[in-house]
Amino acid sequence: MKGEAILEAKNIKKYFLMGKEGIFSKKARMIKAVDGINFSLYKGQTFGLVGESGCGKSTIGRCILRLYRITDGEMLFQGKNIDIFDGKEKMQYHRDVQAVFQDPYGSLNPRMRVGEFIEEPMLVHGILNSRGRRERVKKLLEVVGLNADQARRFPHEFSGGQRQRICIARALSLNPKLLILDEPVSALDVSIRAQILNLLMDLQEEFGLTYLFISHDLSVVEHISDLVAVMYLAKIVEMAPCERIFKNPLHPYTQALLSAIPVPDPELAQEAIILEGDITDPITLEKGCPFRNRCFNASEECTEKEPKLIEVEPNHLVACLKIR
């Protein structure tokens, strides 16, 4: 099942400094958005990254895209450390790794015709000549299910779902190897989500793309992913192939998460595991397991030791002291 790993994340950490205490700052507050993450993305596969707000999943996406510089760790793309790219390697990386973001209204420049918008990456990299690019834009529009003659229109003439298609067309324009999809359907109408998800899956098959699919919506993630990792407060708490995690979740947080999702089937009356409290303020973390104050299994040792992500079954990793 596993092909080659095109991206390897090794012990990635991203900390943000939040403001200073004063002119004579004693200690600027540090937010640990990502705190020691390890995973690999395999060619042609979809890696689903799930978690709730503040868990750090979007931050990882941005680190991979080089929008943020990682604080620590190594991010290797096809074996090379992306942090130390020179100019040429940087441009090549942009050709290899693209993204589609959540908000279809903020993702398109309202003053640019959509044809120009899709063409831009090619223009910047000096690919093809003007006519060649225009031809390719037409083809890309068709590939994503839009009309080729809509290239001259402006974004406001399109609906949310159509805008996402335009974003996908742009992302494909440079023939990337890896696509970072950050909540690509969360802002769309429910009836449109299925269209876009089907499109993404078709494109993956046709072009041999690798996806990092970031979302909080577990049912969507289950549908599209091969491997899934669950994040909580800057760490991965469980990671396994898709069917494993959904059929047999081991980490208490994953169990709670799965049980809390309302399934559109009134006959499956599930009793949700209700987690008390809110997600902890990431700044006040000290030692021990970050989930301990909400965990229904927590005990004394959970406040002392921090669990490491270990393989408890073949290919199934969990970070919990109670699970060995």
Added chain:
Amino acid sequence: MPRSSRIWVHMKNAPLGGLTILFLLVMAALFAEFIAPHSPIDQDITQALKVPFFLKGGTLSHLLGTDELGRDILSRIIFGARISLVVGFIAVAISGFIGTCLGLISGYFGGKIDSIIMRVVDVQLSMPYILIALALIGALGPSLRNIIIVIGITSWVDYGRVIRGEVLSVKENEFVDLAKIAGCSTYRILLKHIFPSVVNSLIVLGTLMLGRIIIFEAALSFLGLGVQPPTPSWGIMLADGRQYLTYAWWLATFPGLAIMLVVLGTNLVGDWLRDMLDPRQRAVVRGKR
């Protein structure tokens, strides 16, 4: 909703009064030589202090009366429009250019550059602009060219702050991130992504600033720091007419009215442009999900 009909809707609400005033202003400035009944600088003491035509004793040859040197008020106002417009447009262009560049840099890069530029803005705003103008004119000497420079340099701060604010919100949009990951250079991002989104504010601010700058010019000329006589400027006319206010009120009142009408016109047009160019005014109901 096709774009053309959207524009048509806004055309229906166009402020005809404001547009007419601005149209007249531009016409007066361009064709003064052909429109004005007399030369603005010809003196004729025998015709001094003639009343406007609608008062007893007025004649049609001097519709708005004459000043103390017998110069026709109407003609001087028409030629004065040229001064106001020239100063207005060029000064708006200068301050707009400086303000936009600094606002873009300040807003986009943030950090130290932003702090420095904003400190300069704060310092400049804390000094009364008249004093700055006085000092600069004192150093450079009063002339048309110099007040354009002075006004341009002091007025950029309004642009700077507004543009910076716009840039701060525009750069949060995902399309800016998408431009970065496509490999766009910073220059390209500023030019093709950030700047077009702030152009609207620029235009609106421009029309509003036009009015203020015309007043600024009038004030400086009033103080004798601007254009020098005999060139007719509305400001100078105000200054000269001040002493005659009690018995020859038309010397100062008509130029004052001219200033007021032009500022009113620019404000009305500026408001209308802002509504028209604001994408949120598109009035398509997008239901809440």
Added chain:
Amino acid sequence: MSGEEKILEVKNLKTYFFTNMGVVKAVDGGSFHLKKGQSLGIVGESGSGKSVTSLSILRLVPKPAGRIVEGKILYRGEDLVKKSQKEMRQYRGKKLFMISQDPMTSLNPVFNIGNQIGEAIRRRQNVKGNDLREKIIEMLKLVHIRSSENLIHAYPHQFSGGMKQRVMISMALACQPEILIADEPTTALDVTIQAQILKLMEEIRQKYNTSIILITHDLGVIAKFCEYILVMYAGKIVERADVKTLFKGNKHPYTRGLINSLPHLGKKQQRLSSIRGQPPDLLNLPAGCPFEPRCDYSIERCSHEYPPTESAGKGHLISCWRWREI
């Protein structure tokens, strides 16, 4: 659970928006009723009119563009459409309460939580001082917030989304409304917090026999929480039924398409079935059935005549020319 007493009856409600671009028929002839203690769900996507329906009931339709042009909203026999804004204030915040998606805009940022809950309490009873404080603590306890001095004096921005919603619910409880309208109350919240809030709302419904109208686009939430459901599309109620019938025996192409297009947790499919086309453009609705351009069952008649509402028995009503065949 819910009695047979109808406390709210909406009859042929039409709320239109008159804009520069044309008339938007946000709600176009909606009729339904709400029983005491019942949980009613209104599900729809953008442009369906579900939010405008709730605003209409509370007479909070944004003026001057929006107006209720026709219809009756009978609350215990009183027609709310005919009330003035002054009279409506006797209903809002007392008998009718609304919780919306973004509690940030519902809670006043310059007053602390204690103040706001206290104000809600004082609308119903005249309590002051220590009695008031005790009531506030009691209200917070009902929503599982452990109060302390600090908390009561805290300001909304210091709270998380989930806590803010709980504060809103406690304010609703303080008012002891008969009808609670919740417009996307959990959309902005994380799934685990959503579960808390939904459980809380259900507790309230059971305990105080409050009727709840839940408005959302999330079919999972609807399935879990609501007894009876209205499905809206482009301003029209296209199908309505009790929750079981709606999910298992639906007869409108839109309802069916919508439910079928959802990825089901635990059932991985190869390809999701989807509804083709785009969401409706309310300024350019076709004559006839608004769903026709996207419908796989449409016939000639659908494009010029809007179907009548017919019953399939037991409170199951559909507006479709071909529902019998579906």
